Amino acid sequence: MSQETPLLELRGIRASYDRIEALFGVDLVVNQGSVVALxxxxxxxxxxxxxxxxxxxxxxxxxxLYAGKRVNGTRPEELARRGISMVPEGxxxxxxxxxxxxxxxxTYTGVSxxxxxxxxxxxxxxxAERSRQLAGTMSGxxxxxxxxxxxxxxxxxxxxxxxxxxxxxxxxxxxxYEIVAQVARSGxxxxxxxxxxxxxxxxxxxxxxxxxxxxxxxxxxxxLESELSNAYLGNQPERSGGNK
Amino acid sequence: MDKFLTFTIVGLSTGAIYAIIASGLVLTYxxxxxxxxxxxxxxxxxxxxxxxMYIAWEWPLWLALLLSLLVLAPLIGAFIDTAxxxxxxxxTEVTRLVVSIGLLVGLIGLANWIWKPGISRNVxxxxxxxxxxxxxxxxxxxxxxTIAVAIVVALVLWLFLKFTRTGVAMxxxxxxxxxxxxxxxxxxxxxxxxxxxxxTLAGIGGILIAPNVALDAGTLSLLxxxxxxxxxIGRLRSLPLTFLGALILGCTEAYLSGYxxxxxxxxxxxxxxxxxxxxxxxxxxxxxxxxxxxxSREFFPMPSWSGTFIFAAAVIFAGVVLATTLSNGxxxxxxxxxxxxxxxxxxxxxxxxxGQISLATLSFAxxxxxxxxxxxxxxxxxxxxxxxxxPAAVGALVALPALRLSGxxxxxxxxxxAVALDRWIFNLADFDIGPLHISLFQLGSTEVAxxxxxxxxxxxxxxxxxxxSVAFALISICVVAVRKSAYGRRLLAMKSSEAACxxxxxxxxxxxxxxxxxxxxxxxxxxxxxxxQLRSISPQNFDFVSGLPVLLLTVVGGIGAVGGALxxxxxLMGLLPxxxxxxxxxxxxxxxxxxxxxxxxxxxxxxxxHDMRDGFESIARxxxxxxxxxxxxxxxxxxxxxxxxxxxxxxPLLVLSPVAAxxxxxxxxGGLEQTPTVDEIPLEWKGFIEPWKSSDVIELDMxxxxxxxxxxxxx
Numbered sequence: 001m002s003q004e005t006p007l008l009e010l011r012g013i014r015a016s017y018d019r020i021e022a023l024f025g026v027d028l029v030v031n032q033g034s035v036v037a038l039x040x041x042x043x044x045x046x047x048x049x050x051x052x053x054x055x056x057x058x059x060x061x062x063x064x065l066y067a068g069k070r071v072n073g074t075r076p077e078e079l080a081r082r083g084i085s086m087v088p089e090g091x092x093x094x095x096x097x098x099x100x101x102x103x104x105x106x107t108y109t110g111v112s113x114x115x116x117x118x119x120x121x122x123x124x125x126x127x128a129e130r131s132r133q134l135a136g137t138m139s140g141x142x143x144x145x146x147x148x149x150x151x152x153x154x155x156x157x158x159x160x161x162x163x164x165x166x167x168x169x170x171x172x173x174x175x176x177y178e179i180v181a182q183v184a185r186s187g188x189x190x191x192x193x194x195x196x197x198x199x200x201x202x203x204x205x206x207x208x209x210x211x212x213x214x215x216x217x218x219x220x221x222x223x224l225e226s227e228l229s230n231a232y233l234g235n236q237p238e239r240s241g242g243n244k
Numbered sequence: 245m246d247k248f249l250t251f252t253i254v255g256l257s258t259g260a261i262y263a264i265i266a267s268g269l270v271l272t273y274x275x276x277x278x279x280x281x282x283x284x285x286x287x288x289x290x291x292x293x294x295x296x297m298y299i300a301w302e303w304p305l306w307l308a309l310l311l312s313l314l315v316l317a318p319l320i321g322a323f324i325d326t327a328x329x330x331x332x333x334x335x336t337e338v339t340r341l342v343v344s345i346g347l348l349v350g351l352i353g354l355a356n357w358i359w360k361p362g363i364s365r366n367v368x369x370x371x372x373x374x375x376x377x378x379x380x381x382x383x384x385x386x387x388x389x390t391i392a393v394a395i396v397v398a399l400v401l402w403l404f405l406k407f408t409r410t411g412v413a414m415x416x417x418x419x420x421x422x423x424x425x426x427x428x429x430x431x432x433x434x435x436x437x438x439x440x441x442x443x444t445l446a447g448i449g450g451i452l453i454a455p456n457v458a459l460d461a462g463t464l465s466l467l468x469x470x471x472x473x474x475x476x477i478g479r480l481r482s483l484p485l486t487f488l489g490a491l492i493l494g495c496t497e498a499y500l501s502g503y504x505x506x507x508x509x510x511x512x513x514x515x516x517x518x519x520x521x522x523x524x525x526x527x528x529x530x531x532x533x534x535x536x537x538x539x540s541r542e543f544f545p546m547p548s549w550s551g552t553f554i555f556a557a558a559v560i561f562a563g564v565v566l567a568t569t570l571s572n573g574x575x576x577x578x579x580x581x582x583x584x585x586x587x588x589x590x591x592x593x594x595x596x597x598x599g600q601i602s603l604a605t606l607s608f609a610x611x612x613x614x615x616x617x618x619x620x621x622x623x624x625x626x627x628x629x630x631x632x633x634x635p636a637a638v639g640a641l642v643a644l645p646a647l648r649l650s651g652x653x654x655x656x657x658x659x660x661x662a663v664a665l666d667r668w669i670f671n672l673a674d675f676d677i678g679p680l681h682i683s684l685f686q687l688g689s690t691e692v693a694x695x696x697x698x699x700x701x702x703x704x705x706x707x708x709x710x711x712x713s714v715a716f717a718l719i720s721i722c723v724v725a726v727r728k729s730a731y732g733r734r735l736l737a738m739k740s741s742e743a744a745c746x747x748x749x750x751x752x753x754x755x756x757x758x759x760x761x762x763x764x765x766x767x768x769x770x771x772x773x774x775x776x777q778l779r780s781i782s783p784q785n786f787d788f789v790s791g792l793p794v795l796l797l798t799v800v801g802g803i804g805a806v807g808g809a810l811x812x813x814x815x816l817m818g819l820l821p822x823x824x825x826x827x828x829x830x831x832x833x834x835x836x837x838x839x840x841x842x843x844x845x846x847x848x849x850x851x852x853x854h855d856m857r858d859g860f861e862s863i864a865r866x867x868x869x870x871x872x873x874x875x876x877x878x879x880x881x882x883x884x885x886x887x888x889x890x891x892x893x894x895x896p897l898l899v900l901s902p903v904a905a906x907x908x909x910x911x912x913x914g915g916l917e918q919t920p921t922v923d924e925i926p927l928e929w930k931g932f933i934e935p936w937k938s939s940d941v942i943e944l945d946m947x948x949x950x951x952x953x954x955x956x957x958x959x
Binding site: 054055056075076077080081085086088092093094095096097101104105106107108109150212 | 416431
């Protein structure tokens with residue numbers, strides 16, 4: 001199990017798109033070597049929180065701490081070089097670059113291309129077969145493998161995964177989560193966002209449920225499983241006997 | 245055979261220059277996603293700077309080269325990237341293109357400011373006096389160095405883009421800027437480097453071509469049209485194909501000028517050859533994939549009928565006021581506000597609604613003017629119908645090959661057409677096609693009769709002024725009617741997502757073709773009316789470069805609304821001539837303004853009129869302001885007609901009174917509208933702006949038409 005040293009810590013994060021507020025003071029801690037699952041319905045603010053965590057979006061209030069240091073306003077490329085690796089929603093790949101060129105883009109964190117290729121091709125032999133193909137022309141599963149390869153090959157301290165399962169066949173999702181579990185066992189801290197809880201709860205140490213820009217529950221996967229249905233149905237107590 | 249070899253070498257060295265410029269174009273396009281129309285202008289600026297240092301100040305060659313290529317050009321690139329292009333995220337292709345056109349126009353203005361045009365400036369060929377022999381043919385040192393530089397550029401670029409991480413990152417940044425930074429690449433530095441390299445390539449091309457031509461800002465900037473064709477052969481992606489294209493182009497030009505020089509009609513063909521070749525290439529390159537929905541922060545609100553009729557009435561009133569107060573000479577000058585406004589109106593459905601780009605507006609206007617000149621004997625108004633129909637037909641014909649393609653290719657196709665007309669067709673003598681006798685500008689200028697409706701001739705400047713303002717108002721109403729019709733919705737849908745439209749069964753090619761024809765037709769009518777104002781028209785009135793500011797300023801004004809067209813007319817034909825009157829310095833500033841306005845577009849892609857509209861809307865809501873305007877403006881006008889004061893007092897008063905009304909009304913009303921009341925919060929924002937309540941569930945269910953609403957009403 002995880003040690004109790006926080007590696008990535010979000011404190012009182014508020015964020016908004018112009019006038020529309022998406023996060024209302026969110027606290028979340030990812031401990032060294034642990035897997036945290038962030039669950040919640042559409043529009044809950046999960047992706048926004050991840051964007052704040054990896055520097056793509058500046059919070060309007062609150063602090064982002066990485067290894068104990070405040071990193072608010074640090075550019076995403078700097079955070080990436082310091083070990084925060086985010087695989088964004090909907091295939092984190094460059095469609096107009098070849099597979100090999102995509103892998104070359106993963107070398108900014110200090111690993112060499114041959115290392116990246118070794119790790120990626122060993123784990124996903126399919127990518128080796130397609131190394132000269134344009135990444136955008138591969139199937140969805142293959143593209144997600146390429147995106148995952150960055151999480152594996154760049155040796156990150158924190159791996160942030162946004163909706164890994166989106167648009168993929170269940171069997172591929174299962175495969176990908178098997179890999180997530182292996183990465184976690186190697187000591188990488190992982191923050192993973194999912195709409196569909198079942199795939200991710202099996203690998204998570206802790207989980208948090210987010211609704212309307214707040215974290216409403218936080219605990220072990222077992223504690224939370226029963227709460228999930230409420231969260232997805234809008235968290236309206238009087239609705240439980242309603243139409244759904 | 246000797247001749248052939250000589251022409252080939254001339255062709256290869258010209259082609260080498262095109263190749264260098266075109267490779268810069270491909271580099272910036274693949275690495276920043278922006279097709280840089282100003283590529284040639286940047287090369288031009290470097291060539292002028294080189295001339296200044298090397299020839300005028302007699303600095304050593306190496307220093308002049310170093311400063312112009314490794315200091316000035318990269319600085320221009322870095323400036324373009326940081327000051328201009330960074331603001332263009334989430335803008336449409338039209339806006340990006342117009343910004344680079346703004347840069348082109350601005351750089352020509354800048355060069356003409358620093359280096360007075362009309363003075364002969366020459367750069368002697370490099371290594372002049374050195375020759376090499378190849379099978380009885382002499383190759384000059386200049387030719388050899390040009391070809392050698394092109395080969396080096398090709399190799400270095402290829403190696404850089406293919407094998408270095410920075411090269412890969414340049415392309416990655418275009419694909420997904422955010423993802424590139426998540427990988428640890430520094431997108432800002434990468435794109436700045438791409439611009440710096442693109443500008444340096446432009447500079448190399450500009451300096452190499454300088455000895456072959458007289459230094460002229462316009463000519464040098466438009467060499468880019470030749471380079472376009474090469475870049476298109478490379479489909480804006482492939483550097484090897486771009487180089488091949490450039491060589492084909494250079495050789496074609498050399499052979500044409502070598503073998504075809506005899507007759508004047510064919511000499512024009514040589515100048516137009518790159519444009520024609522570009523057009524042929526557009527015919528054969530594969531169809532581009534349909535675009536899906538793209539994020540954009542450009543929105544144009546639906547016009548209202550009441551607003552449109554008030555706008556039209558105000559335009560006609562303005563026409564009457566100008567007609568009754570201006571001297572004859574001034575009336576001739578400022579009536580062009582409305583005729584150029586009509587040309588700008590032609591762009592609103594095409595560019596604003598349908599999202600297609602045309603750079604040939606003024607060419608279609610030229611065709612309209614010619615039709616009216618030759619067929620509208622005595623000012624017959626029926627010829628106006630032909631001035632619509634014939635350009636519309638030509639427009640459809642021009643657009644047909646390019647329509648399979650979209651965006652930038654269509655823009656280039658129309659540019660090629662405009663340049664071919666400019667350099668060749670418009671300068672032809674009368675000719676016959678079968679029984680058809682085609683008469684153009686008759687190698688000089690052609691007379692146009694003033695419009696004559698039922699014996700009433702619009703032959704005085706004042707009558708002209710009223711006529712064009714009424715025409716502008718009527719066409720504005722028609723354009724709004726198009727926007728509000730089912731056809732208009734189809735155009736907007738096509739602009740938003742071609743892929744979605746195709747899956748809904750919309751005929752994309754038919755829709756594009758029709759809107760292109762409509763736009764060309766409106767341009768034709770505008771051109772005919774402009775012709776009746778000019779009385780005598782020549783090809784120079786309708787050349788490619790003069791047409792660019794019309795598009796530029798319409799987009800700056802707001803391409804999605806008729807107000808944007810009026811903005812273009814007023815600023816081009818009203819404000820700029822007025823500013824030029826202030827003195828030589830201001831005339832130079834006026835030359836730069838359209839460019840600066842275009843370049844600043846990224847800050848406000850919805851257009852200036854959009855902001856002005858807010859001001860006028862506050863008048864509409866504040867009754868005292870309306871009453872004030874209704875009294876003051878006529879009063880000011882009547883006092884002027886009575887001769888109480890002259891135009892120097894009248895026009896400032898006329899402009900100030902609505903400004904005062906807007907300011908006052910905004911102050912009065914503005915404070916009330918800061919925060920929306922609870923009722924105004926759109927349903928989909930609930931839960932974000934304020935906490936989610938159980939009553940919201942009921943409201944949501946009702947909005948979605950769900951029938952179990954009663955279930956939620958707890959007892």
